[in-house]
Amino acid sequence: xxxxxxxxxxxxxxxxxxxxxxxxxxxxxxxxxxxxxxxxxxxxxxxxxxxxxxxxxxxxxxxxxxxxxxxxxxxxxxxxxxxxxxxxxxxxxxxxxxxxxxxxxxxxxxxxxxxxxxxxxxxxxxxxxxxxxxxxxxxxxxxxxxxxxxxxxxxxxxxxxxxxxxxxxxxxxxxxxxxxxxxxxxxxxxxxxxxxxxxxxxxxxxxxxxxxxxxxxxxxxxxxxxxxxxxxxxxxxxxxxxxxxxxxxxxxxxxxxxxxxxxxxxxxxxxxxxxxxxxxxxxxxxxxxxxxxxxxxxxxxxxxxxxxxxxxxxxxxxxxxxxxxxxxxxxxxxxxxxxxxxxxxxxxxxxxxxxxxxxxxxxxxxxxxxxxxxxxxxxxxxxxxxxxxxxxx
Numbered sequence: 001x002x003x004x005x006x007x008x009x010x011x012x013x014x015x016x017x018x019x020x021x022x023x024x025x026x027x028x029x030x031x032x033x034x035x036x037x038x039x040x041x042x043x044x045x046x047x048x049x050x051x052x053x054x055x056x057x058x059x060x061x062x063x064x065x066x067x068x069x070x071x072x073x074x075x076x077x078x079x080x081x082x083x084x085x086x087x088x089x090x091x092x093x094x095x096x097x098x099x100x101x102x103x104x105x106x107x108x109x110x111x112x113x114x115x116x117x118x119x120x121x122x123x124x125x126x127x128x129x130x131x132x133x134x135x136x137x138x139x140x141x142x143x144x145x146x147x148x149x150x151x152x153x154x155x156x157x158x159x160x161x162x163x164x165x166x167x168x169x170x171x172x173x174x175x176x177x178x179x180x181x182x183x184x185x186x187x188x189x190x191x192x193x194x195x196x197x198x199x200x201x202x203x204x205x206x207x208x209x210x211x212x213x214x215x216x217x218x219x220x221x222x223x224x225x226x227x228x229x230x231x232x233x234x235x236x237x238x239x240x241x242x243x244x245x246x247x248x249x250x251x252x253x254x255x256x257x258x259x260x261x262x263x264x265x266x267x268x269x270x271x272x273x274x275x276x277x278x279x280x281x282x283x284x285x286x287x288x289x290x291x292x293x294x295x296x297x298x299x300x301x302x303x304x305x306x307x308x309x310x311x312x313x314x315x316x317x318x319x320x321x322x323x324x325x326x327x328x329x330x331x332x333x334x335x336x337x338x339x340x341x342x343x344x345x346x347x348x349x350x351x352x353x354x355x356x357x358x359x360x361x362x363x364x365x366x367x368x369x370x371x372x373x374x375x376x377x378x379x380x381x382x383x384x385x386x387x388x389x390x391x392x393x
Contacts, residue, residue: 007039008382010081011113011137013130015145017044018083021071022230022258023281024310026178026198026377027145033078039118040081043109044069046088046129067232074112084112098132105133122385125172131164135171143383144172144190146182148346149306153180154235169193174385178308181328194384198310199374205317206366208285215283217276218290221253223353227291227320229257229284230311232264238299238325239267244343245297246270249350254335257287288318293353297346298326312337319362321353336365 024223026387031040045247047066069085077083089101100248125134126145136140139142151161165191168174175190177183178198187193218225246254246369250272259278260268268275278288288294294315298304308329316320316336323338323346324330330337338353340346 006141007038008034010034010040011121011126011139012040012042012124013127014042014045015126015147017045017065017069017085018042018077019072019085019386020065022278023079024201024284024312024314025126026147026200027124028079028197029374030378030381031081031124035080035377039116039121041112041116041118041121042077042081042083044083044085045127046086046105046133074115081114084108089312093327102132102136105130105311106136109133109137110261111272117273125168128161128164128168131168135391141173142168142171143381143385144175146175146186147178147308149182152235152301152306153232173338174381178380180327182306192384194380196377196380197372198308198313199372199377200310200313200317200369202317202370202373204282205285205288205314206319206370208289208318211286213286214290215279215286216289218255218274221255221290221385223253224292225253225255225290226293226295226350227255227257227288228295228297229279229314230258230309231258232260232268234261234263234299235301236299236303236307237264238297239264241299241325241346242297242341243267243270245347245350246272248343248347252350255287255291257284262322284314285316285318288314288320291320292317292357293350294320294322295320295346295350295362296322298327299327300325300327313372316365316369318365321357321361321365323349323353333368336361336368 010031012027012031016025018028031042034040070087072085074082074084086105088105089097107316120138120140122135122141122143123137123139124143124145125131128150150165151158169186169190172191175193177193178196180195183193183195253274255274255276256268257276257279260275295361296309296312304327307327312333321338323340326339330339338349340349
């Protein structure tokens, strides 16, 4: 980023929890870059889902994880920005309690921003549940990150989330879309909107193959390896399709790196499957470099139609062949991605991708994302946010 940013402070209502989730998300990546020019406070995701006690162990696991995150308090991350998990309750669907919850949140954040000396920040909202709190805080600018159809998330009050979404688009100085379809459908609802294609930590992923290090839990798995990294949840991952592909390719090893939801885990119990669990972000390229073919077996729905998976560019930066179900954002990468519709197509595409892989294709994939740095994305946001060069920051 150039010195055009001067010193800009950010308060980001994140879409994830920095301490427990994948750190490749756009809000986290951009805050890393903004932290180089000012003070950044990353507020871990405010509870948006309704409590679901019927999920048993999964619910308890999330509750314990959230409690630990809150008890961590205010702490500076190794990314250069401050991280804080406020106490909040899953009561966005309950009018009176929602107001009390917002008051508690504002008081917590007022104390933290005072402590950090953050007086007039750019407010960045990646979690719609933060809407009312974000609008009430004194700010320099407001940015709304519309990266998914949040209202289609499982176990949320869609009506409330849609209300938050409409308010944020109407009030934000800049709404950032990462999906062209969503941008086309909703940009007229915004004060100002831009399409910002995701970036990639190119050097982190592209250079992994030069490092001899191989994680122990993947080192002995039989090749060829078909790999996927990222969370696996039923609302976006087509588990039924995957079951059929596993059966069609018993001689391939399928390795999944990331958190797997309880209802999906039981369906990934084939003999040629390895579930390695969630890994630190910096470790992901070292797992990815061991994949022979990478996959994106998405479930066709409104969520996927509005997404733009960062892993697409990460796979390309690794130079790995990709087999994917079609979704709108893949249109720009049809020259470097194998697209399939059915399980049989998917299995055949995996075999073809492996057979056709070569140094020329590897180089072509890397070249496609070589200039898609997060630094360039951060600079574009600043340029759009302060398009009037005479405007005070």
